[in-house]
Amino acid sequence: MARTSRQRLGRNAEWAALLLLLLKGYRLRHRNWRGAGGELDLVMQRRSEIVFVEVKARASSLYGGAVAAVDAHKRRALTRTAAVYLGRFGLWERPCRFDVITFDRRGGLLPWRLRHYRNAFQPNLGRQF
Helix, strand or coil: CCCCHHHHHHHHHHHHHHHHHHHCCCEEEEEEEEECCEEEEEEEEECCEEEEEEEEEECCCHHHHHHHCCCHHHHHHHHHHHHHHHHHCCCCCCCEEEEEEEEEECCCCCCEEEEEEEEEECCCCCCCC
């Protein structure tokens, strides 16, 4: 199945983000988990904390780059999907947070920059479901 360059970029960014987190001592719970409301790119665990990770890649810094793509609409969708995940696996009592990992193209010797934003946003999950 042929993939577009955009899909390849996204897939490569997810692999790079996963490797980064594994090297930092995180454990993978799920990758590309789908639930009501959307998809969670990576669901990781560090000690007892559940970490929902959104991975964004951009080949250009136009329009603010990768971090700008995690806007209010995207944060709401992630929050809804994370609430479904917590309910599905009975994890409501566990601490959790939302991280963002960006993969941006830049010039020079190192053409890509990978950045990990811990606690990128803090929604009120509540027991929505």
